[in-house]
Amino acid sequence: MEKITTHTVVLGSGPGGYSAAFRAADLGLQVTLVEKFSEIGGVCLNVGCIPSKALLHVAKVKDEAAQVSEHGISFGEPTIDIDKVRAWKDSVITKLTSGLKAMSKQRKVNLVQGVGEFTGSNTLLVKGPEGETEITFENAIIAAGSRPIDLPFLPKDDRIINSTGALELKDVPEKMLVIGGGIIGLEMAQVYNALGSNISVVELQNQIFPGCDKDLVQPLMKRIKKQYDIMLETKVVACEAKEDGLWVTFEGKKAPAEPQRYDKILQSVGRLPNGKLIGAEKAGVEVDDRGFIASDRQQRTNVPHIYAIGDITSNPMLAHKAVPEGRLAAEVISGEKNYFEASVIPSVAYTDPEVAWVGVSEIQAKEQGLNYGKGAFPWAASGRALSMGREEGFTKVLFDKDTHRLIGCGITGSHAGDLIGQASLAIEMGCTAEDISLTIQPHPTLTETFMMATEVFEGTVTDLF
Numbered sequence: 001m002e003k004i005t006t007h008t009v010v011l012g013s014g015p016g017g018y019s020a021a022f023r024a025a026d027l028g029l030q031v032t033l034v035e036k037f038s039e040i041g042g043v044c045l046n047v048g049c050i051p052s053k054a055l056l057h058v059a060k061v062k063d064e065a066a067q068v069s070e071h072g073i074s075f076g077e078p079t080i081d082i083d084k085v086r087a088w089k090d091s092v093i094t095k096l097t098s099g100l101k102a103m104s105k106q107r108k109v110n111l112v113q114g115v116g117e118f119t120g121s122n123t124l125l126v127k128g129p130e131g132e133t134e135i136t137f138e139n140a141i142i143a144a145g146s147r148p149i150d151l152p153f154l155p156k157d158d159r160i161i162n163s164t165g166a167l168e169l170k171d172v173p174e175k176m177l178v179i180g181g182g183i184i185g186l187e188m189a190q191v192y193n194a195l196g197s198n199i200s201v202v203e204l205q206n207q208i209f210p211g212c213d214k215d216l217v218q219p220l221m222k223r224i225k226k227q228y229d230i231m232l233e234t235k236v237v238a239c240e241a242k243e244d245g246l247w248v249t250f251e252g253k254k255a256p257a258e259p260q261r262y263d264k265i266l267q268s269v270g271r272l273p274n275g276k277l278i279g280a281e282k283a284g285v286e287v288d289d290r291g292f293i294a295s296d297r298q299q300r301t302n303v304p305h306i307y308a309i310g311d312i313t314s315n316p317m318l319a320h321k322a323v324p325e326g327r328l329a330a331e332v333i334s335g336e337k338n339y340f341e342a343s344v345i346p347s348v349a350y351t352d353p354e355v356a357w358v359g360v361s362e363i364q365a366k367e368q369g370l371n372y373g374k375g376a377f378p379w380a381a382s383g384r385a386l387s388m389g390r391e392e393g394f395t396k397v398l399f400d401k402d403t404h405r406l407i408g409c410g411i412t413g414s415h416a417g418d419l420i421g422q423a424s425l426a427i428e429m430g431c432t433a434e435d436i437s438l439t440i441q442p443h444p445t446l447t448e449t450f451m452m453a454t455e456v457f458e459g460t461v462t463d464l465f
């Protein structure tokens with residue numbers, strides 16, 4: 001067995017892990033990065049954010065090409081070469097993962113491939129394709145991420161897939177059931193629908209994206225209702241795998257009376273943190289029942305020299321939360337007195353239209369009894385949205401009525417995911433309605449809608465400074 005010592009070991013090379021490793025190396029620490037797969041980049045680059053967005057891009061181009069016929073340009077019926085679509089998606093992943101490998105090399109981060117498990121408070125055993133390595137460390141950063149939840153009552157069958165299987169894009173099923181109307185499920189539904197699948201979505205709650213303000217979801221719902229069969233307040237209670245397909249029984253408001261046949265089922269009902277799979281208890285690190293490893297505002301676990309970041313430590317499970325947590329853990333290890341201080345973390349569904357929100361939602365503002373005021377701007381009045389033929393969007397801003405500070409924002413429409421960044425910045429900077437409405441935005445752009453929604457709020461208040 002090979003034995004190595006390192007100042008800091010990082011377990012897992014997703015966005016949290018590689019950001020931690022790179023930051024630690026930049027700060028002059030000697031770093032070892034452990035990853036079970038041959039490629040680094042974790043879920044996000046290999047089977048998450050990036051491949052899904054590459055496929056969504058293809059889906060969007062196809063849908064837009066069809067839509068532009070209303071504006072005077074018509075194309076023929078599209079032909080889909082699934083192998084080429086897959087190759088495009090894979091090429092995007094390869095560009096990014098090989099870039100990461102080069103960056104690791106440049107920083108002299110020691111990469112060890114294999115499955116890592118703690119064997120003590122300062123030791124990690126890695127079982128890799130080349131044999132075993134024992135790593136003795138002074139500090140560890142746990143960045144081992146999460147995995148999709150499997151519904152226990154579904155049979156074991158190749159035709160029942162999760163997001164990883166969906167992104168492999170092996171084929172395009174004729175009829176596909178998506179279990180779960182959350183972000184990942186609806187992004188994948190959009191991809192497969194564009195490629196030709198007949199999609200049904202089943203969701204337990206009374207809306208898609210449970211927890212998101214209903215008005216934000218409406219424009220998306222209106223569009224996809226025409227494309228898929230959406231069963232809200234309904235659940236799958238049984239599934240039988242037969243030769244001719246997967247026969248599913250439903251219960252609830254929209255449940256069909258008879259079992260329905262599907263060629264494929266995508267289960268997309270959330271993710272579980274990997275805390276119970278890494279021998280954390282042998283290092284004395286506490287793991288809760290679900291598999292989360294709690295960390296403080298410096299990312300420290302209950303064992304002071306062991307840190308936890310990203311999906312494994314807390315919700316929301318998002319790459320843009322894992323990255324700053326990873327960088328922070330490295331900085332704390334190198335002696336900097338920094339804390340996780342983000343006041344808001346945006347959420348984005350890259351569906352069409354996109355749905356994005358940040359800060360306090362209207363549901364939360366009401367629940368918490370906040371003294372808030374609202375401004376909403378329908379994109380039907382935006383010159384840019386109209387010239388794109390996408391006037392279904394809207395921008396909503398929530399302000400604290402006493403301070404006039406922005407506390408929340410929701411945007412639905414094309415590029416909402418890019419637009420929401422302005423609101424994140426404004427909340428972090430403590431911007432007031434006046435700061436936003438007096439900021440000159442370029443015309444004609446969708447960013448103007450942020451300013452215009454704010455002006456609508458200003459029209460509702462009389463005590464402007």
Ligand code: FAD
Binds near residue numbers: 015043
């Ligand atoms: P991960 O990316 O999960 O990486 C953990 C790594 O640790 C993995 O590479 C794993 O192989 C490795 N590992 C685990 N255990 C061991 C072990 N014992 N030994 C060695 N290695 C181990 N987030 C966004 O912000 N935007 C998006 O658009 C978005 N889209 C998504 C789409 C899909 C389909 C999915 C599934 C997720 C998406 N996410 C998105 C979520 C995002 O991928 C995760 O939040 C992010 O990857 C978490 O980063 P992480 O560093 O915590 O862990």
